[in-house]
Amino acid sequence: MAINFLHPYYEVLRNYDKCITCRACERQCINEVHTYLPDSSRMVCDDGKCVNCHRCVSLCPTRALKIVRSGNTYKENVNWSGRIIDEVYRQASSGGVLLSSMGNPENYPIYFDKILLNASQVTNPSIDPLREPMETKISLGAKPTDIERDENDCVKNNLPPQINLSMPVMFSAMSYGSISYNAHESLARAAEELGVLYNTGEGGLHEDFYRYGKNTIVQVASGRFGVHAQYLNSGVAIEIKMGQGAKPGIGGHLPGAKIIGDISRTRMIPEGSDAISPAPHHDIYSIEDLRQLVYSLKEVTDYKKPVIVKIAAVHNVAAIASGIARSGADIISIDGFRGGTGAAPTRIRDNVGIPIELALASVDARLRNENIRDNIAVVVGGSIRSSADVVKAIALGADCTYIATSALLALGCHLCRSCHTGKCNWGIATQVPELVKRLNPDIGYKRLVNLLTAWQHEIKEMMGGMGINSIESLKGNRLMLRGVGLNEKELEILGIKHAGE
Amino acid sequence: MTPKTYTPTINQKIAKKNAMIPHITKNKETYTQKEGQIRIPSGCAISGIINKSGKSMSGEAIIKSISVMRDRSNGLGGGFAAYGIYPEYKDYYALHIFYDTTTAKKECEEFLERHFDIINLSKIPTRKMKEITDEPLIWRYFVTPLPTKLADNQLDEREFTAKCVFRVNTKINGAYVFSSGKNMGVFKAVGYPEDVGRFYRLDEYEGYCFTAHGRYPTNTPGWWGGAHPFALLDYSVVHNGEISSYDTNRRAIEMYGYKCTLQTDTEVITYIIDYLHRKKGLNFKEVASVIAAPFWQTIEQMTPEKKEMHKYLRIMFSAQLITGPFSILVGFEGGLMALNDRLKLRSMVVGEKNDTIYISSEEAAIRIIEPNLDKIWAPKGGQPVIVHLKGGKN
Numbered sequence: 001m002a003i004n005f006l007h008p009y010y011e012v013l014r015n016y017d018k019c020i021t022c023r024a025c026e027r028q029c030i031n032e033v034h035t036y037l038p039d040s041s042r043m044v045c046d047d048g049k050c051v052n053c054h055r056c057v058s059l060c061p062t063r064a065l066k067i068v069r070s071g072n073t074y075k076e077n078v079n080w081s082g083r084i085i086d087e088v089y090r091q092a093s094s095g096g097v098l099l100s101s102m103g104n105p106e107n108y109p110i111y112f113d114k115i116l117l118n119a120s121q122v123t124n125p126s127i128d129p130l131r132e133p134m135e136t137k138i139s140l141g142a143k144p145t146d147i148e149r150d151e152n153d154c155v156k157n158n159l160p161p162q163i164n165l166s167m168p169v170m171f172s173a174m175s176y177g178s179i180s181y182n183a184h185e186s187l188a189r190a191a192e193e194l195g196v197l198y199n200t201g202e203g204g205l206h207e208d209f210y211r212y213g214k215n216t217i218v219q220v221a222s223g224r225f226g227v228h229a230q231y232l233n234s235g236v237a238i239e240i241k242m243g244q245g246a247k248p249g250i251g252g253h254l255p256g257a258k259i260i261g262d263i264s265r266t267r268m269i270p271e272g273s274d275a276i277s278p279a280p281h282h283d284i285y286s287i288e289d290l291r292q293l294v295y296s297l298k299e300v301t302d303y304k305k306p307v308i309v310k311i312a313a314v315h316n317v318a319a320i321a322s323g324i325a326r327s328g329a330d331i332i333s334i335d336g337f338r339g340g341t342g343a344a345p346t347r348i349r350d351n352v353g354i355p356i357e358l359a360l361a362s363v364d365a366r367l368r369n370e371n372i373r374d375n376i377a378v379v380v381g382g383s384i385r386s387s388a389d390v391v392k393a394i395a396l397g398a399d400c401t402y403i404a405t406s407a408l409l410a411l412g413c414h415l416c417r418s419c420h421t422g423k424c425n426w427g428i429a430t431q432v433p434e435l436v437k438r439l440n441p442d443i444g445y446k447r448l449v450n451l452l453t454a455w456q457h458e459i460k461e462m463m464g465g466m467g468i469n470s471i472e473s474l475k476g477n478r479l480m481l482r483g484v485g486l487n488e489k490e491l492e493i494l495g496i497k498h499a500g501e
Numbered sequence: 502m503t504p505k506t507y508t509p510t511i512n513q514k515i516a517k518k519n520a521m522i523p524h525i526t527k528n529k530e531t532y533t534q535k536e537g538q539i540r541i542p543s544g545c546a547i548s549g550i551i552n553k554s555g556k557s558m559s560g561e562a563i564i565k566s567i568s569v570m571r572d573r574s575n576g577l578g579g580g581f582a583a584y585g586i587y588p589e590y591k592d593y594y595a596l597h598i599f600y601d602t603t604t605a606k607k608e609c610e611e612f613l614e615r616h617f618d619i620i621n622l623s624k625i626p627t628r629k630m631k632e633i634t635d636e637p638l639i640w641r642y643f644v645t646p647l648p649t650k651l652a653d654n655q656l657d658e659r660e661f662t663a664k665c666v667f668r669v670n671t672k673i674n675g676a677y678v679f680s681s682g683k684n685m686g687v688f689k690a691v692g693y694p695e696d697v698g699r700f701y702r703l704d705e706y707e708g709y710c711f712t713a714h715g716r717y718p719t720n721t722p723g724w725w726g727g728a729h730p731f732a733l734l735d736y737s738v739v740h741n742g743e744i745s746s747y748d749t750n751r752r753a754i755e756m757y758g759y760k761c762t763l764q765t766d767t768e769v770i771t772y773i774i775d776y777l778h779r780k781k782g783l784n785f786k787e788v789a790s791v792i793a794a795p796f797w798q799t800i801e802q803m804t805p806e807k808k809e810m811h812k813y814l815r816i817m818f819s820a821q822l823i824t825g826p827f828s829i830l831v832g833f834e835g836g837l838m839a840l841n842d843r844l845k846l847r848s849m850v851v852g853e854k855n856d857t858i859y860i861s862s863e864e865a866a867i868r869i870i871e872p873n874l875d876k877i878w879a880p881k882g883g884q885p886v887i888v889h890l891k892g893g894k895n
């Protein structure tokens with residue numbers, strides 16, 4: 001047998017004084033970390049199988065378990081970190097592409113954390129959201145250039161189709177297949193109760209969820225899984241997925257093992273077949289082709305639904321956005337390099353794309369310079385972690401934000417980044433029936449509602465502090481932002497001043 | 502009222518010191534930056550009078566009114582807009598221009614000659630007084646766009662004139678057009694407003710509508726161009742407040758070809774009004790519904806037609822919504838609009854006597870000129886008071 005070069009990253013520590021040998025950990029861990037030894041009546045752990053998902057930690061009734069980093073280290077080397085050495089060993093052993101899940105965890109700048117918000121003092125009053133109306137409602141879509149009047153000289157509603165939201169946050173695309181039925185149900189119900197939207201991702205729409213149509217964005221991606229006329233007409237908007245922040249430039253792959261039962265039917269592909277989404281749409285090799293798809297989708301839906309084009313934040317994102325703004329699309333969605341994924345090649349996830357803050361700032365500036373900002377609404381995602389990130393994104397110029405990782409966290413995800421294994425102990429990124437049922441949608445949806453309700457309160461507090469009582473007056477209000485510890489170039493791109501200026 | 506011990510000389514000394522610096526940009530580190538180089542918040546007093554029958558009155562009353570609110574200003578800016586004052590030249594654009602130097606004047610006049618037919622030009626008459634010092638060259642031109650230029654540019658007369666004003670203000674160093682409407686004029690300076698009024702001999706003008714502004718900026722070297730009213734074509738705005746939506750409004754309006762060179766609230770509000778009224782064709786009631794939009798919860802309770810209209814206006818012109826405290830008086834050809842922010846975070850009262858409407862930050866400023874009012878009230882936040890001359894257009 002070959003030598004296993006890899007030492008476990010984590011160690012499961014059990015306090016035997018507290019352990020009552022109830023074996024809950026053993027039942028809860030799909031990775032089979034915990035085993036019961038009948039001879040000695042003791043639980044033992046195989047650290048090598050642990051992904052650090054905290055399922056056992058959270059469910060241990062006596063809090064006997066904790067997971068810590070294993071202290072094992074290689075000889076210290078700044079250039080050859082332990083992680084890089086391990087990855088070489090893994091590839092030398094498997095010959096394969098390294099896979100990862102969820103967003104880029106590497107040590108790149110997080111611009112949201114280097115931006116600070118303003119507040120009113122003396123010359124104008126802050127506004128108390130508990131006493132005065134504080135509006136977070138938004139409308140997403142294109143705007144016409146001119147007003148029109150009817151025969152009575154009243155202004156006519158000549159707006160193209162719009163999406164109406166109670167707050168500038170939506171759940172971004174996660175396909176049925178990459179996440180479970182119960183996760184989808186939680187998102188759909190939460191979106192309905194909150195007055196926001198969730199997004200089907202590219203796996204089609206399960207027949208049970210058509211009833212949430214008023215709160216649904218249906219996605220059309222390069223694999224075209226589950227796309228048909230009824231599907232396209234079932235939501236309030238259609239999103240064309242051109243790219244994803246976690247893996248710009250490449251497609252997707254849902255293994256045949258997950259294409260079972262309902263998923264196969266919803267995706268309209270045979271059971272057990274791999275669902276491969278090509279890197280490009282093979283009918284879109286340039287911007288004019290995109291325009292044709294935009295209008296094909298508008299034809300199918302009788303021009304009643306806004307079309308969103310989702311792209312990954314890459315180097316020339318501003319020019320691409322400018323092209324999309326002239327393509328007939330109503331909304332552009334930009335996904336930053338920290339955005340999550342159910343599976344991506346590690347090298348792509350960790351090395352491709354740019355931060356959403358910079359992408360957003362340059363797109364917004366470019367569209368304004370070209371006087372086409374009204375043609376299109378801008379939605380940003382790719383690591384919106386809190387209400388403060390939402391406020392900063394809006395002030396930088398976004399119309400709305402997309403969240404997914406924080407939504408999954410609300411459902412119990414512990415960011416163990418093992419979605420690609422399909423063995424999610426929390427019942428989120430899995431299709432194993434006994435795991436899926438661990439996520440109770442009645443509880444899950446409520447936690448999502450709680451999360452966004454809390455964020456909405458916080459957004460109102462921050463707006464009130466700035467003396468702004470409508471989110472519309474925060475949009476692109478960059479004077480409300482200041483940078484800390486940013487260089488001139490970064491400030492220039494973000495279009496903000498440094499703190500103290 | 503002003504405390505008796507108060508002496509304006511300290512502020513005036515500061516103003517004087519700074520006004521002596523012709524091009525502050527060159528000495529950015531050493532001296533206070535002026536409007537346009539930095540955003541300067543300010544508190545203020547405003548007052549306005551309009552006679553609905555179009556009957557002329559002298560500027561005396563408005564000076565008296567604004568002087569009551571002296572403690573709402575700090576001597577760093579005052580000004581007036583007067584409508585109906587140039588009946589003999591009513592078909593010509595009256596350009597009021599500040600020049601820092603004779604070179605600027607020469608350059609600007611060459612520009613004007615290339616683009617306009619200049620019917621009349623003169624220095625604006627002023628009165629020498631110790632309270633107002635360091636005045637720039639102040640000139641007035643009555644002009645009409647050259648028909649060939651209009652045809653070449655495929656622009657209507659007003660758009661052409663507005664564009665020329667932007668050109669002068671952004672391209673010609675030391676020249677600043679501060680008034681550009683027909684049959685109206687803006688008169689402003691660094692100083693207390695009542696002094697500014699006397700300096701410009703406002704009492705010798707006769708018009709149907711006057712607005713006035715006393716400024717309380719928190720930080721300015723006292724540049725004459727930075728005083729209010731701010732005007733473009735026949736729209737003039739005096740404003741009391743500090744808006745929180747400034748950068749949203751600015752970035753949106755700049756997309757439509759406006760240049761916010763002063764970085765003041767009043768400037769951006771004027772452009773928004775020009776954009777909505779002149780360019781988009783909204784009437785003033787609709788303009789008010791955009792900039793001080795009713796809350797969504799109010800809209801939900803409206804009749805279906807009104808609901809539809811307000812929803813539309815809010816979505817269509819979301820970037821022209823103005824939040825934060827303001828009370829504004831918008832003068833325009835044939836009328837006046839008064840408007841508060843939707844929470845009414847600034848004081849504003851309206852008085853009425855026969856055909857004359859008085860609007861001011863404080864009731865005292867109305868009572869001083871008309872003690873026996875037919876009625877007086879404080880309009881609610883977001884509810885415009887729009888006065889049109891009888892027989893005038895909307």
